[in-house]
Amino acid sequence: xxxxxxxxxxxxxxxxxxxxxxxxxxxxxxxxxxxxxxxxxxxxxxxxxxxxxxxxxxxxxxxxxxxxxxxxxxxxxxxxxxxxxxxxxxxxxxxxxxxxxxxxxxxxxxxxxxxxxxxxxxxxxxxxxxxxxxxxxxxxxxxxxxxxxxxxxxxxxxxxxxxxxxxxxxxxxxxxxxxxxxxxxxxxxxxxxxxxxxxxxxxxxxxxxxxxxxxxxxxxxxxxxxxxxxxxxxxxxxxxxxxxxxxxxxxxxxxxxxxxxxxxx
Amino acid sequence: xxxxxxxxxxxxxxxxxxxxxxxxxxxxxxxxxxxxxxxxxxxxxxxxxxxxxxxxxxxxxxxxxxxxxxxxxxxxxxxxxxxxxxxxxxxxxxxxxxxxxxxxxxxxxxxxxxxxxxxxxxxxxxxxxxxxxxxxxxxxxxxxxxxxxxxxxxxxxxxxxxxxxxxxxxxxxxxxxxxxxxxxxxxxxxxxxxxxxxxxxxxxxxxxxxxxxxxxxxxxxxxxxxxxxxxxxxxxxxxxxxxxxxxxxxxxxxxxxxxxxxxxx
Numbered sequence: 001x002x003x004x005x006x007x008x009x010x011x012x013x014x015x016x017x018x019x020x021x022x023x024x025x026x027x028x029x030x031x032x033x034x035x036x037x038x039x040x041x042x043x044x045x046x047x048x049x050x051x052x053x054x055x056x057x058x059x060x061x062x063x064x065x066x067x068x069x070x071x072x073x074x075x076x077x078x079x080x081x082x083x084x085x086x087x088x089x090x091x092x093x094x095x096x097x098x099x100x101x102x103x104x105x106x107x108x109x110x111x112x113x114x115x116x117x118x119x120x121x122x123x124x125x126x127x128x129x130x131x132x133x134x135x136x137x138x139x140x141x142x143x144x145x146x147x148x149x150x151x152x153x154x155x156x157x158x159x160x161x162x163x164x165x166x167x168x169x170x171x172x173x174x175x176x177x178x179x180x181x182x183x184x185x186x187x188x189x190x191x192x193x194x195x196x197x198x199x200x201x202x203x204x205x206x207x208x209x210x211x212x213x214x215x216x217x218x219x220x221x222x223x224x225x226x227x228x229x230x231x232x233x234x235x236x237x238x239x240x241x242x243x244x245x246x247x248x249x250x251x252x253x254x255x256x257x258x259x260x261x262x263x264x265x
Numbered sequence: 266x267x268x269x270x271x272x273x274x275x276x277x278x279x280x281x282x283x284x285x286x287x288x289x290x291x292x293x294x295x296x297x298x299x300x301x302x303x304x305x306x307x308x309x310x311x312x313x314x315x316x317x318x319x320x321x322x323x324x325x326x327x328x329x330x331x332x333x334x335x336x337x338x339x340x341x342x343x344x345x346x347x348x349x350x351x352x353x354x355x356x357x358x359x360x361x362x363x364x365x366x367x368x369x370x371x372x373x374x375x376x377x378x379x380x381x382x383x384x385x386x387x388x389x390x391x392x393x394x395x396x397x398x399x400x401x402x403x404x405x406x407x408x409x410x411x412x413x414x415x416x417x418x419x420x421x422x423x424x425x426x427x428x429x430x431x432x433x434x435x436x437x438x439x440x441x442x443x444x445x446x447x448x449x450x451x452x453x454x455x456x457x458x459x460x461x462x463x464x465x466x467x468x469x470x471x472x473x474x475x476x477x478x479x480x481x482x483x484x485x486x487x488x489x490x491x492x493x494x495x496x497x498x499x500x501x502x503x504x505x506x507x508x509x510x511x512x513x514x515x516x517x518x519x520x521x522x523x524x525x526x527x528x529x530x
Binding site for chain 2 (some may be wrong): 183
């Protein structure tokens with residue numbers, strides 16, 4: 001098991017941000033609704049019903065466990081598209097008694113390259129790009145990110161993340177080698193995510209952090225506050241601030257405004 | 266010594282281009298004139314004279330030899346900025362008897378991130394991007410390319426090249442791992458360069474090729490045709506077609522038009 005190190009982010013404003021690196025699935029793009037719609041359409045075409053929302057959550061949860069396990073075990077780096085396809089086969093088998101063909105699985109798995117940007121994402125990224133380098137620091141591989149970015153219109157300067165290091169998040173090398181690829185220090189880079197575990201790992205390596213809440217990430221359910229019992233990490237949007245993050249923002253436009261203010265100060 | 270393999274490019278039009286990958290220094294951006302102007306300004310500030318054009322050519326030539334040697338010897342991958350800075354120190358020492366400070370070298374070496382796009386480059390890339398993935402397959406490292414691209418407005422989808430493989434061109438892995446990063450076959454990718462040696466290596470791995478002549482690459486002198494004696498590979502622009510390339514184009518707009526025609530066919 002990998003645990004975050006203690007928060008080593010510099011104080012806000014002490015180090016001008018030179019690059020912003022982004023968790024992508026859930027933070028920049030909405031995976032839940034495109035996946036849910038696709039499962040619904042698949043079931044409708046077969047004349048059956050399915051719990052499409054649960055399938056989307058299950059598939060995304062399987063992705064989290066698969067990539068976390070790779071980081072923890074430092075096991076072989078399999079392309080994310082293969083991981084997602086294998087997990088999809090399990091999700092489909094659980095819901096559809098009749099066989100799903102390999103071609104159908106391929107087509108459905110491609111939805112990871114057809115996810116929708118949150119409404120503020122493209123404009124927000126374009127605005128942030130005027131202040132600093134912007135790049136995904138995602139578990140998406142080069143081949144996934146380039147196609148998703150073209151589909152969603154994400155104006156990255158460069159693609160960083162798991163493909164750089166050969167390890168999925170939260171392996172330390174994924175954060176540190178992405179920062180090193182920019183010839184920057186961690187303190188000059190800000191990790192942006194809707195997932196505070198991701199921010200905790202980044203902060204442990206000295207990066208600045210920005211929490212952007214995505215309350216619709218799972219189509220409604222939100223994660224209970226830390227003080228409440230039965231804390232649920234996965235399958236519910238994070239709406240409560242649970243760490244000492246450098247920035248907390250309602251969306252990318254809000255984040256851009258805050259970053260611009262600090263850079264002007 | 267690394268030699269190109271026999272040309273294995275598919276016939277033109279047989280495989281629709283899915284990605285275009287670009288040599289960058291000289292092909293997308295003009296290095297000669299920005300370097301020359303910078304050396305002239307440096308000399309003027311010191312009240313001395315220098316052969317600024319020759320210095321630009323010497324520095325670029327040293328870069329070619331340094332990176333080619335790394336590929337041939339498979340020696341340690343040193344960041345390109347360090348290689349260029351070390352080579353610059355030699356070029357400066359040869360021309361300026363008085364010492365050049367470390368800070369002056371740092372500042373001058375930064376010109377690699379402030380090179381000027383050829384007049385057709387940005388519009389041409391934007392147009393090509395509508396047809397296929399576009400990416401640099403350059404010896405520029407991630408950190409160099411991201412800053413150059415922001416300066417010059419180059420709208421890459423993703424940065425590939427030497428940083429992917431840990432080897433400088435023309436090491437085979439630099440071509441092959443860049444293609445693999447896109448989850449494509451070499452035959453689906455077109456290498457674009459003003460340097461036909463680069464195209465020969467790419468064609469040897471099965472990539473399609475596009476020769477775009479940049480007659481002003483060295484401020485005037487052009488390389489003699491293959492049939493002429495004293496063939497000069499370095500320090501002179503390539504204006505004669507010397508290989509069986511998939512495309513030959515006068516600039517990126519011309520290339521875009523040809524590629525679009527083939528994709529529509």
